[in-house]
Amino acid sequence: MIIVLRPATSDAEIAKIVDHLGALRLQAHVSKGAERTIVGVVGITDDKETLIAQFSQFDGVETIMPISKSFKLVSREARPDRTIVRLPNGATFGGNELAICAGPCSVESREQLQATAEAARRYGANVLRGGAFKPRTSPYAFQGLGEEGLRYLRDAADRHGLAVVTEVLDVRDVELVARYADMLQIGARNMQNFGLLRAVGELHQPVLLKRGISATIEEWLMAAEYIFVAGNHDIVLCERGIRSFDPQTRNLLDLAAVPLTAAQTHLPIVVDPSHGTGVRQLVTPLSRAAVAVGADGLIIEVHPNPAAAFSDGPQSLTLELFADLMRAIAPIAEAVGRTLPKNVIAV
Amino acid sequence: MIIVLRPATSDAEIAKIVDHLGALRLQAHVSKGAERTIVGVVGITDDKETLIAQFSQFDGVETIMPISKSFKLVSREARPDRTIVRLPNGATFGGNELAICAGPCSVESREQLQATAEAARRYGANVLRGGAFKPRTSPYAFQGLGEEGLRYLRDAADRHGLAVVTEVLDVRDVELVARYADMLQIGARNMQNFGLLRAVGELHQPVLLKRGISATIEEWLMAAEYIFVAGNHDIVLCERGIRSFDPQTRNLLDLAAVPLTAAQTHLPIVVDPSHGTGVRQLVTPLSRAAVAVGADGLIIEVHPNPAAAFSDGPQSLTLELFADLMRAIAPIAEAVGRTLPKNVIAV
């Protein structure tokens, strides 16, 4: 059950509702959005109708919705309009304009970032991606430059009018990463790191939540619910491929997940065809398909020199291939009634 | 190793080559195509270079190619141009024009077929699909109308200028099905029914080979190789989703398989988003994505009244939704430089 409050409801009115729920041994999850506050109610009751009748009489209550799904606040039932997530540079996820995130897997050097950011901007991206803290399967692999990397990202993005999305791996780094990033990424391995979900849920910056490597759509939306219920409503989902049996690709990109998820949640959803396939030659065709299927944006690994990349070289596009990708998706975007980021300088 | 023969090579010349291979304890797979004959050579030799030098001197030998892949004749190495498969009504797979196959899961009645064929043609399909022999998980489920169903298919297709593709389940039915169909479908469950592959390999009609429910790309191409090596070179591959863990969809449509397969074989590849998702609402978005990713065609379940369908109702489009699908893919096809079937009467 979700209690939707009127825009100007006071804290005292909210407190009354919460107290009364407590008296009925029901849990209240208050989430204050930009415009209105929602109280998610969780617990067991014998008589749902009486409960709805009772709370409808409280001051400030606009409407009450019984919700049967296991995820409640992120469900389409809870919000009829689709959420649009905005970054400070004007990039949007979920609106008519696509968000295009581009950049290297790992931040390696100031020069690498500047070259990538310049090209990303030139060819039409509006968000710079790059990892300063890297989740690596092996403890002996390059683990990222840390704060130095965050600085390079911020500098390169600022110089080229881009926003920054970067991964946070550890609850202890959330504040640090949030000082540099416009959007914090939760990686596939951490989709069910619930402490980290709660920690980014308390931030005011948007979160990019990648799907776990073998997560169902429902588990993914439940992970988003953890962030939402903690108070952060600016969540973007990211399909990045799931584990399967064919060794020819690193992951199996699940494009049906885009319309299937969009039918169940008001949150935007983007696609990562770089991790989703692990094969450079597949990135552009799958980007075309992602835009065609209805994705709200793309996140693409781009590197000035993939052969020398510290990580994920085989799936990274060169700057030129990224330009090709942007040319390839332009007519598809138009065909589905979407636009590319307006910052395009030259294609 | 593949020995490519000149167009006019005589049977006597071919026999000499085969005999000499036999003397060296190598197996020869002679496959006569429309234009030229290819001899696939299989076996172990110590000295490949001497072998190539030796056979280059035989009459009729145009060129000899060493091939490292486990699938040989269907590999891109064996044929630099992409194969175009043509049906009698002019439908093509693998050319610039897409092939659009539409029709019910099961053939149920003459009226159902006529209504579907009329609409399929009206909205732009050029091939009529429908099962007269149905592979059903349960022995108690509807098993198809058999020859009666084939007759309905042929009649409805002929009346509306469509070609017929229909599944053959059993080697004993190959001749019967081939009398009515323009293209024989090998279903996912039979992808490694090697006797059936060999039987359709001896036909002169094109074959639509669906990917097995958990087949790797390599296993799929090897199944195609069985058909090709038996002499039938008109093979179209069909991605139809693989088994995965999320209960929300019937299968997981693997669109990366399209460009990944196209990079390895000269055979055309189409996509079946109906079985690939099992969810009606996903069929049109995934059709857009399939065209965008580079598929050579689509195969769509369409039924005048899905709620009353004998099988696969939940994934079947109504005639109106099929019209919507065709409208949705038109601009995508244009965006990737492809055309829809020219027979479109009205959209």
Next chain:
Amino acid sequence: MIIVLRPATSDAEIAKIVDHLGALRLQAHVSKGAERTIVGVVGITDDKETLIAQFSQFDGVETIMPISKSFKLVSREARPDRTIVRLPNGATFGGNELAICAGPCSVESREQLQATAEAARRYGANVLRGGAFKPRTSPYAFQGLGEEGLRYLRDAADRHGLAVVTEVLDVRDVELVARYADMLQIGARNMQNFGLLRAVGELHQPVLLKRGISATIEEWLMAAEYIFVAGNHDIVLCERGIRSFDPQTRNLLDLAAVPLTAAQTHLPIVVDPSHGTGVRQLVTPLSRAAVAVGADGLIIEVHPNPAAAFSDGPQSLTLELFADLMRAIAPIAEAVGRTLPKNVIAV
């Protein structure tokens, strides 16, 4: 719904029941077992209770059971006792004594079979396995010796008191294989080759039905139902591993399938740890586990010289390793109250 008939019910009485079902537009599946005949009834009825009351009055009807499962005749509800399948040499599947099938992947020569059969018998097996018709992923791989291989199998088995289990791939070979084999194997690739299931369903020899490479338990039992409903009740299920994502093993052996399946069907179930892992070193530990979990038998690939095997060498045991396996499972069998085949000459 299942109508169980009394032992001596005449054909005329059965015909009356079937006719009356037809008049009600219900399908009747008559399956005559060794002791009694069962009529499986399929179709839709508004009033199940009236139907049961009606048919209870027919001559010969002992009892009528409504069955909710999609598989009916092979379900535990249809038969409270577990089925015991017997081979001519006295080997049993499903009784207290385990069945131990051993032999090469492919039949290669008379000498290979004689050496294997001699050792199989010596170390305690009671069934000789071996493929004369081989389902090979590649058309260029060894396809089996055909009838010559069947002869070698029969001769070697007869000389050593073993029964023969061998795969049939093609409906056109069913009669031929049945002339030589005591038990016909349906391989994983053919689990849903429904024509083949029906064909072996009309035989009087037992069938070993392997689980498809990504078949659910329900789909597997439905495949068994196809055989059962065709009249052959002597079916043994074989778990042989399913497809998964870790490249270290060929398949993922699903031992939970043994008790899970046994809870749903009266049919016996054996385990194939050779295909189930694809790794020689894992065959004996997984055999111990299979016996411990409750399997009714094992099917093991054994070869006098695995390094020279035409197929599946890496997963084949040498004759000595097979002796070790038998020694290893003996105390496990005892621990779970089972016995090894009594024909053991020396361990």
Next chain:
Amino acid sequence: MIIVLRPATSDAEIAKIVDHLGALRLQAHVSKGAERTIVGVVGITDDKETLIAQFSQFDGVETIMPISKSFKLVSREARPDRTIVRLPNGATFGGNELAICAGPCSVESREQLQATAEAARRYGANVLRGGAFKPRTSPYAFQGLGEEGLRYLRDAADRHGLAVVTEVLDVRDVELVARYADMLQIGARNMQNFGLLRAVGELHQPVLLKRGISATIEEWLMAAEYIFVAGNHDIVLCERGIRSFDPQTRNLLDLAAVPLTAAQTHLPIVVDPSHGTGVRQLVTPLSRAAVAVGADGLIIEVHPNPAAAFSDGPQSLTLELFADLMRAIAPIAEAVGRTLPKNVIAV
């Protein structure tokens, strides 16, 4: 490459080695074990032989091993003997005696714990399991009692001579959990939460590392390597089922992983058939199989009243069923030359 140092090597000698490695641009991972210190060397060198010759002359160097695997310190190559992990109450993992961990999914109350601990001990367990911090898919599900739950666990275990294993979810809770627990569990969802792996790597208590829900054996061993390289060598692996496609079980227990992993690492490995199947009726048969396949112990969900459990009721054994399980595995343990915990009071 691994440099194994003599027992009494001084810090100054170690520093010299590390410095010289640094000069060669190689990374040194010093891990001090109870008896000796190992220096894992990571990086790229042209001439491995010269390098080995060079470092062999340093003081304190006992031997140098080139290791090709991606996981080094946990590999069998690095330590020929199997690791035995000991808990304060004498429970061992990896020795001849099995470790039997039993207890509820969630710690719910003092009484629940006392009843469970009493029965666990009575029937032969030597470790008490139970979650005080629960990783729950839904934010609305019971999240555990926290420190209160840890206290209940400690008290109940102490009163009955058991050790405590419990999960830690968050790096910020590692110290707290370590104050109460004898062994810290890293759950499947956190197998690649690298900050948490490093944090428990700095502890002196043993760690139970569960396999991720779709982790390969190699990824799992790499996760163990993170803990090992941080200095904690007391790691026990736990197979708990992987994600698969059949809805009849919660996970697919991969028993082949036990011998397959044991062939690659010196670390002990236990099996969790409760999460591994999710079905109460399967827990005992799969426990028998786990012991038969060679597992070093079991971890079993036991609850005095599963029907009222806050979590995982359907897979929890009653106290009586746990007694049955212990009776069932006793003869299997004997058959494979293992013993049950010696603390058994009465079975």
